[in-house]
Amino acid sequence: MNIYVIEDDNQQRKQIIHYLNECKHIFFDLKISTLSNHLTFMEEIPKLTINDNDVFFLDIDLMTTYTGIDLALEIRKYNAKCSIIFLTSLEDQAISVLNNNIFPLGYLIKNFKNPSETKQIIIEMIKKSQLTSKNFWRFKQDKVEFSSGSETLFFNARDICYIQSLKGFNGRVLVKTLTEETIIEAKIGKIKKQLQQEYMMTSLQSYIINLENIISIDRKNEQILFDGQQLLSIGAKSIDKVKKALRVYSDD
CATH class of the missing domain: 3.40.50.2300 (Response regulator)
Incomplete structure (x- = not known):
């Protein structure tokens, strides 16, 4: 910028x-x-x-x-x-x-x-x-589909802010989009393999981050602000990794 x-x-x-x-x-x-x-x-x-x-x-x-x-x-x-x-x-x-x-x-x-x-x-x-x-x-759609039990759920990958594995709920992840959140019966490792978009950061253990939807990063308070006013509280070490990924993605 x-x-x-x-x-x-x-x-x-x-x-x-x-x-x-x-x-x-x-x-x-x-x-x-x-x-x-x-x-x-x-x-x-x-x-x-x-x-x-x-x-x-x-x-x-x-x-x-x-x-x-x-x-x-x-x-x-x-x-x-x-x-x-x-x-x-x-x-x-x-x-x-x-x-x-x-x-x-x-x-x-x-x-x-x-x-x-x-x-x-x-x-x-x-x-x-x-x-x-x-x-x-986001005018151009990037549709992805995830299996959740017997259901198939469709998302515009560009609308996803982040995906997080849920602690205490083995095999469940939270998908946070610009406007809603959905819990899916799936392991985050499987979801990572499905998301090959260059703007999706999949190197964190428990999170998938849409780099394009990040608005700002507050390392002091350990928070990432996404489009849609979505906030993710995450550790400082993870924030540093996200910032590094953003720099690499922006340079590309």
């Missing part, structure tokens, strides 16, 4: 980057681009490889020949799915943006008097960005 911050006020840009750096322990793949010159960024856009999960913080009122809206329109020529967040001092600038069909993720009002509030807004925006990107990814 590449983050671009284009803001003509250097102090405000530094503040936003400071808040973003404080989020790095939550978003493992957050990378802040060194491209920041608002005077030349328009010329840089055609040279960029813009990914669907990239995020652009664009000041609307740039002190140059073009505005943040002009930059957003240029970005949209190369990627319709990346997230654009406008930086503005005025809350009534949204109409011109909507009329240009830019469809920004949101607006960050440049009032940094409450750092904790601003940081939380940025965290929520990045989570929303990841969620939006993953919703596009």
Whole structure:
């Protein structure tokens, strides 16, 4: 996830980057681009490889020949799915943006008097960005079927957050999806053999993790947040393994 911050006020840009750096322990793949010159960024856009999960913080009122809206329109020529967040001092600038069909993720009002509030807004925006990107990814179904006793159950593998073997219930696993949970009469080892998708992490003993559905990781509280606001409490050692798997998967 590449983050671009284009803001003509250097102090405000530094503040936003400071808040973003404080989020790095939550978003493992957050990378802040060194491209920041608002005077030349328009010329840089055609040279960029813009990914669907990239995020652009664009000041609307740039002190140059073009505005943040002009930059957003240029970005949209190369990627319709990346997230654009406008930086503005005025809350009534949204109409011109909507009329240009830019469809920004949101607006960050440049009032940094409450750092904790601003940081939380940025965290929520990045989570929303990841969620939006993953919703596009799920348009393509990836159906799998699991046998549970005499039943056959069907799932979209992309909707699965994690699968967990149930302690004290030999031969039963919990399948947690974006919207529901299902207990299956099966051993997790058998389920692992059925799930060959590259986004499914099957190396943990008692869990199968859908790497694509992870929104954030909180190592301090030993929790993984998935899309759909699904939380998994897991040990710190396992979290480290998940983070390593995420890095390898992202690099591929």
